[in-house]
Amino acid sequence: MSIFSRNDELVCQEVVELVTDYLEGTLSRSQRRRLEAHLAACEHCSEYLEQMRTTIRLTGRLQAEDLTPEMRDEFTAIYRRWRSEED
Amino acid sequence: MRVGLISAIAGPRRGAREGAASVDEDSELVTRLRAGDEQAFVQLVSRHHAAMLRLASSFVSSPAVAEEVVQDTWLGVLRGIDGFAGRSSFRTWLLRILVNRARSTGVREHRSVAVGDAGPVVDRSRFDASGAWMSPPQHWIEDSEDRMQAQALAGQIQKTLSELPTRQREVVVLRDVDGLSSHEVCEVLEISDANQRVLLHRGRSHLRQALEAEMNRA
Numbered sequence: 001m002s003i004f005s006r007n008d009e010l011v012c013q014e015v016v017e018l019v020t021d022y023l024e025g026t027l028s029r030s031q032r033r034r035l036e037a038h039l040a041a042c043e044h045c046s047e048y049l050e051q052m053r054t055t056i057r058l059t060g061r062l063q064a065e066d067l068t069p070e071m072r073d074e075f076t077a078i079y080r081r082w083r084s085e086e087d
Numbered sequence: 088m089r090v091g092l093i094s095a096i097a098g099p100r101r102g103a104r105e106g107a108a109s110v111d112e113d114s115e116l117v118t119r120l121r122a123g124d125e126q127a128f129v130q131l132v133s134r135h136h137a138a139m140l141r142l143a144s145s146f147v148s149s150p151a152v153a154e155e156v157v158q159d160t161w162l163g164v165l166r167g168i169d170g171f172a173g174r175s176s177f178r179t180w181l182l183r184i185l186v187n188r189a190r191s192t193g194v195r196e197h198r199s200v201a202v203g204d205a206g207p208v209v210d211r212s213r214f215d216a217s218g219a220w221m222s223p224p225q226h227w228i229e230d231s232e233d234r235m236q237a238q239a240l241a242g243q244i245q246k247t248l249s250e251l252p253t254r255q256r257e258v259v260v261l262r263d264v265d266g267l268s269s270h271e272v273c274e275v276l277e278i279s280d281a282n283q284r285v286l287l288h289r290g291r292s293h294l295r296q297a298l299e300a301e302m303n304r305a
Contacts, residue, residue, distance in 0.1 A: 048223075055298055079125050
């Protein structure tokens with residue numbers, strides 16, 4: 001099956017729905033080939049894919065606050081209370 | 088008590104992605120905890136608290152209730168640690184307890200607003216009749232890496248995360264903020280792999296769109 005056959009060509013609108021499956025590595029081999037063929041010829045979809053990668057990277061930089069000293073004390077107290085109930 | 092859901096942005100993440108070393112460290116702490124080591128408990132809390140609060144916060148709207156769910160979970164851990172068989176990683180076991188507590192205490196609330204959960208992830212109007220881009224994405228990746236820009240973007244990401252439908256938020260937070268594998272996320276949330284991917288896809292797409300809007304504004 002040729003990836004150049006007209007029926008097999010993906011359009012941009014389909015590509016944006018497949019990017020996560022592509023990044024997750026869950027596309028079939030033929031689907032992946034079709035997607036990569038489209039990406040090679042389409043700068044907009046390549047841009048879109050890179051933006052998704054950037055989004056994932058930026059989301060990964062969010063971090064919660066560390067445990068404050070007060071919270072450490074609180075959890076130490078929880079532990080001690082539990083121990084005393086156990087004994 | 089301070090309970091920021093996600094309050095800071097940092098450069099390289101610190102140990103959020105669970106490598107083999109991290110799993111080993113958990114195992115060692117669990118062994119010490121079983122032997123009655125108080126410090127091991129506090130260290131375990133310290134390692135997992137942030138991820139737990141984030142997850143708990145996706146079930147409840149009040150930070151105080153999220154905090155309660157987390158504390159309740161740790162009590163469950165203390166009571167159940169001797170029965171922890173180690174079939175899954177400690178983290179997966181821990182987060183599953185958290186999810187069960189949050190659900191069984193009936194604190195789950197519907198927080199999904201603003202971002203709809205159906206239809207295409209990119210608006211149809213941006214494509215022509217053949218499905219090709221008519222209004223293509225502009226180039227902004229390098230600008231988004233700029234430190235000045237990053238602060239504003241972090242706020243935008245937080246805001247969008249908080250507006251996502253609950254399930255999408257849970258999956259995106261666990262995968263992309265906490266760095267769990269797709270397998271772990273499926274175990275923790277008890278959803279299928281296909282389901283996980285759909286939620287991840289929709290959640291990430293909403294985030295990309297929010298960043299695009301922010302970058303176009305700048």
